[in-house]
Amino acid sequence: MTTTESKPTSSSPTLFGPVPSQPSFRELEAGVLERWQQEGIFERTQERREGQPEFVFYEGPPTANGRPALHHVLARSFKDLFPRYKVMQGYHVTRKGGWDTHGLPVEISVEKKLGLQGRNHGASRAELEEFNRLCRTSVWETIQEWNTFTERLGYWVDLSDPYITYQNRYVESVWNLLKRLHAQGLVAQDYKVVPLSPRISTTLSKAELGEVDSYRMVDDPSVYVRFPVIWDTLPERAHAALSALGGEDRQGLALVVWTTTPWTLPSNTLAAVNADLTYVVARGAEGGPIIVAADAVERLSGLHKGAAPLEVLASFPGRDLEGVEYEPPFPEVAVELGVLKELHERNADGRPVMHFVTLADFVSAADGSGVAHEAPAYGAEDLELARQYGVPLMFGVDDRGILQVTGERGKFFKDADRGLVADLKARGLMFHAGTLRHRYPFHDRTGDPILYFAKKGWYIRTASMSGRMLETNEAINWVPPGIKHGRFGNWLEGNVDWAISRERYWGTPLPFWMSEDGDLRVVGSVAELSELAGRDLSELDLHRPYIDDVTFELGGKTYRRVPEVLDVWFDSGSMPYAQWGLLTDETGERALPGFEANKTQFERHFPADFICEAIDQTRGWFYSLHAISTMLYDQPAYKNVICLGHIVDETGAKMSKSKGNVVEPLPLFDRYGADSVRWYMFMASDPGDQKRFSERLVAEAQRSYVNTLWNVYSFFVLYANLDRPGLEDAPAVSERPEMDRWLLARLEETVRDVTASLDAYDARSGGRALERFVGELSNWYVRRNRNRFWGEGGQVDLSAYATLHEALLTVSQLTAPFTPFLAESMYGNLTRGQGAQSVHLTRWPQVRPERLDERLTAEMAAVIKVVDLGRAVRGAHNLKTRQPLASATVRAGTPELQGALRRSQTQIMEELNVKAVTFLEGVTDLVEYSLRPNLPVIGKVYGKALPSVRAALAAADAAAVARAVQAGESFTVEAGGQSFELTPDGVLVDAKAPEGVAAAEDAGFLVAFDTALTRELVQEGLARDLVRGIQEARKAAGFEVQDRIRLSLELSGDAREAAEVWRDFIAGEVLAGELTFGPGEGYAAEVEGGTAHLTRI
């Protein structure tokens, strides 16, 4: 393939580079890539638009050490489309690449290499140094693959100067953001419940915890424990609810809580009920009355076999119980652990510190008693609740799973259950003790049960920003729109504080330095740190372990860095700022000295006009970008976002290495071309929907669009190079035939539609408009006008050539953002090097309203309709198109379109191969009519009377109504004594051709054929059969289309006769310079009625 590279010269024998009918897209794309590279086209698209308005695009950084996969093709196709489009629209687009380089995936891959899985490898400084060194290099192991992939797809992004999250400049900028957040009071240290593998006390990531595999069915205790209510301090509301109880009942009254983890009972700090559930006081055979959910009464009654059912004494909503204090099951623990000075200690405002009833939505009566025991140190929901009520944590079990309190102290948590239950029984606090079979997670490697444990960590107070984030979200255009208030909006609404710290090694170190007494100093730049440390740190690697060496004295206290590193999502969410190395003062208003230019760059590129990633980023990058920008700039970080669905395999299963159904992108590009793969990505489904991928669909994308366009292009070049049309001398558009003006009107509509779609970030609609146009171009314009390109006898149809040339050239521009290689190749050749250096440097076509012609396009649509209908009739009645028929009768739905059909009579005759067309006015006996109500019109008018109208229509004289409708007159129908006057638009007239009549009607159009064959018609049909046979033989013989031949026809019977009658016609059609009858020489082929012999002359 050399079409694009070869520069036509004045001495070139052809005007256009030759275009093979079946190109190798792999070679074509390789050629285009090479030219882009050599001529620096991508760079030129940036230079050329310097000083133009900026269209701001953000590259969401892939994790560098992963491998490029099919979903990256999807995202990168879209990420490429809109910037290309905007550049053609005249915008400047900075397309800075970026890499996400920190975090667990990198650590895990290095751990695997070192065989360190699950071990605490940060133990020594030397180990950590080596580990992080390996992380830093391992990040780039697949970089070459990424670069190849990115280039091959045609994704234009500047990979020469990407932002890299581990670089000092980036890290420092992230520090600066954290300092600003801290200045706003948004950074805090708090507890977070994490899954631990006890004994080794290692926090497990979600990946390590596995999905389902690590859950096992186990038998655990299921115990119902009494928490005696303290009557003296009963809040007013509860007092009122319980007022019905007598003195004796008040004595023994207790909440009954349910738990499957008795080992958490010593750490109990709260009980929880659901405000909206009904609770009751109930009395059983033994012990005092109990408080449980009404819906749990039956279940609890069933626990004690043989005992009388519980008797309900009072009932009230759960919210009445808020604040009720109780005796904890292990009262001495709180004081022993030093959490309370004394049991039932109170805050300054008189409220108890702990051990009271709270309200929580998550409590249900579906299991247990409807009263939940809360040990916030060992459960995420519990912790959240404790936070809400400002209650401190109690750690009865340490992070190695060892019980620290009670008579069971020293035991492993799961082993302590039995003793604790026995203790409670002995003290009369056990309402019931049983077992429950349920799922519980285990750590695969150690085999230990997982311990959920509250560890201290660093937070950003995003929960308090939830409202504001929802407001700034309003300004974002989400594609698909449902995400805005659905997935993303819900996420923002239920937003909790952002846990930004990780007890890991390879990450942005938190810039938090603390003194022994807990004073926090957040450092916002290397310069600041240098000053504090009293030495120049500008050359220091900001990662661990080096950064941990930096300490400083302040006010007589020594400050050391906290050990944690930063959540990688904060890294990537910082890219609008950190990609430019933004450093500012705490307010964000002034750049730090020396960083003014960085701030200018940032301001020019904030917020983004467009970002695009897959849907899982709603909780990832979409969120981190949004949260940080809302907190720091009180506005969204992006204005438009396309949220892509995932790609699954043909059967709907997720693609994964273990299933072996992963599709490699590069071989796909080689087989079908990157353009076809891109086209598939844009067109396969709504971008937000999931795509079931199959290679067949890429092949189909190629056939239906890329190949069709290529065929037309190839057709044009083939004949243009024979005819050498002087395109610049073509007649003005208004002087051209209707057919040409029609095509240009459709082209203009296509420009309009594609532009509108892309402006709305709707790639698919734009693609559809293009596909439709290319289809019409190929299947109507070119097919109808083929002979205008044959330039017989030196006559060149400049109008046809100029029209087709312009259509192809404009399509090359419209398709450029979608299929950049094909577009480039076509454009370069069609302009013969006289146009712009690249199609991607051209200006996007403007709509020329004067060329739009709705009347013309509607009329042509009518002609196409009639031809399609006619062909359908021929098909249905086995009347092959090659056989001429005497006449066709046609009718259009409206008088205007009827006029259009008259004007296009010749076209219709040719397409339908008939000798005459007659035009039918009004209703005809050729078809049978039936009537249907036009429901959208009359439904609203008649409503419940509709069934009667239906009946009336069914009973009416269909032909008579049809006549009225045709004439545009109202008519009356009757049924059951009622009569209805209907307007013509109130009824739909259907027509059906009777058996044996070759006719069809659809949407008001009708086509019927006179099927009687005369001897002449049969002869002509035979002649055309012969022509076709000979044409096929020409091709089989390997002749070129313009070759002239010597032809001998050895025929018998009717065929011989027909050939003699149509001799000149046949000779002309097959370019036979000599035509003889009888035996001959050269290539022989079977044709209708005999044999043809062909020789090239």
Place this chain on the structure above:
RNA sequence: ACGGGAGUAGCUCAGCUGGUUAGAGCGCACGCCUGAUAAGCGUGAGGUCGGCGGUUCAAGUCCGCCCUUCCGUACCA
């Protein structure tokens, strides 16, 4: 389990605010066309619109419940 998508022909997908006989492409069968030709076009078969119930003159479309599947969050007394 909860939240959000999705479920329409063998496959991939359209079907707007409820309204005409539910459509397209691929695949299949049959046929056509051919100076684009290892292309192109037409016709046909193929559908309980995931299921059940409801609202309505009218439901693929609205409501409720259920099932399947994907994504996310969680694993909770």
